[in-house]
């Protein structure tokens with residue numbers, strides 16, 4: 203007796219169809235699963251047996267073999283419980299087989315036959331639709347997420363008996379719908395705003411420039427100066443997410459199992475702020491059952507590394523390549539997989555060990571060599587990833603108390619959007635989108651300076667002792683500042699402002 207049921211699995215960010223075949227033959231009772239199952243899949247046997255019996259059906263006392271095809275991909279997790287159970291019911295004639303080939307089933311079973319939610323539903327639902335499947339049966343909790351995929355009917359079920367009654371035609375399940383357009387409009391909101399931040403106009407401006415050109419930004423300042431508060435607000439001035447971006451972000455969060463309950467689609471830009479004790483694997487992804495790390499959870503959003511000097515050196519080093527490539531590749535025994543990781547990096551650090559080097563009100567107790575040692579905790583190549591450095595001083599009481607209103611995130615975001623549009627037009631067909639991505643040859647093409655502007659830059663180099671690597675960064679940032687102003691050429695004020703954003707290159711820290 204043979205039974206066949208469609209299910210789905212994951213490789214990296216993509217789903218694929220898995221066929222669950224069951225063969226039942228006479229002989230000593232046995233139950234084997236083949237097709238590269240991991241431990242969780244092997245344990246499926248006990249759950250399937252109990253769930254079938256406790257739902258009032260017969261579990262065959264025969265020789266049962268389950269094959270998960272294709273045989274050459276690793277099958278992970280408990281999501282094959284439900285298709286295995288249904289394949290057994292089909293092989294033993296306990297459910298009708300008409301139309302079964304149009305269905306895909308995904309779900310973990312509990313011993314009493316309930317269907318439990320699983321991770322990675324969105325990419326699997328997409329692959330089911332792309333393979334021409336018509337109906338997807340899934341736990342009630344997973345329905346919202348699956349229903350984002352238009353063109354496949356999503357049938358939410360609470361237990362095995364519900365499915366059998368549906369397949370028999372006794373009690374058909376109603377398909378689940380979500381209205382993506384209205385969801386998208388009503389959810390694209392943040393509950394924090396730049397208007398909450400008093401004073402600090404220069405830092406807000408630096409973050410606006412960062413957002414406009416997708417420049418990574420490092421804030422240096424004493425504790426309590428508002429670095430964390432401002433970093434959290436960076437996503438609120440980035441352009442609204444497109445549907446495709448939302449889909450990709452949701453996929454990643456779904457696979458990692460961190461999609462908030464009742465969420466169909468993540469429509470606001472992610473903000474990830476891993477603690478400095480984070481391991482290299484949690485930061486970049488991987489593990490025995492591979493999962494996306496923080497840098498992928500921050501995809502299309504912001505990764506905030508608070509107190510940069512406290513992070514483990516190895517963790518920061520493994521992040522460097524993905525930071526450059528916009529994706530991370532994880533090697534496995536018989537394959538490698540990759541997750542996207544295009545994010546803006548924003549970071550904070552104290553200026554020195556005691557924290558008060560830049561504080562006008564308090565005295566720094568560090569010696570110059572201690573200051574130097576503190577800064578050198580961050581490797582040059584990592585420091586090189588930051589186009590913008592900002593010194594943050596605590597806000598003055600006068601500013602905290604004043605009723606002066608400042609630009610809201612929505613107003614800033616409009617300016618960012620305009621600057622981004624200019625960049626998109628300029629770099630059309632070039633595979634880059636923002637000024638921060640300009641390569642050296644492109645910099646000389648798009649960041650030309652007039653004589654006066656060149657002189658300012660030369661002066662700054664001599665006066666501030668800027669390093670050579672600062673040169674291209676200043677030009678890229680100046681390009682963004684000009685774009686924010688809608689200016690075709692980089693002018694004096696643009697270059698002068700960009701020079702301000704190279705705090706750590708100053709002699710101050712380099713003596």
Ligand SMILES: Nc1ncnc2c1ncn2[C@@H]1O[C@H](COP(=O)(O)OP(=O)(O)O)[C@@H](O)[C@H]1O
Pocket residue numbers: 398399400401402423424425426427428429430431432550597602
């Ligand atoms: N400019 C500001 N406007 C309003 N509140 C501020 C400002 N700066 C600091 N604060 C308040 O001080 C708290 C501590 O700031 P925080 O962002 O944690 O500082 P840091 O990260 O630099 O140590 C904030 O949660 C906020 O309540």
Ligand SMILES: [Mg+2]
Pocket residue numbers: 426429430431508550
């Ligand atoms: Mg902080």
Ligand SMILES: [Zn+2]
Pocket residue numbers: 554555556557558559566567568
């Ligand atoms: Zn100090």
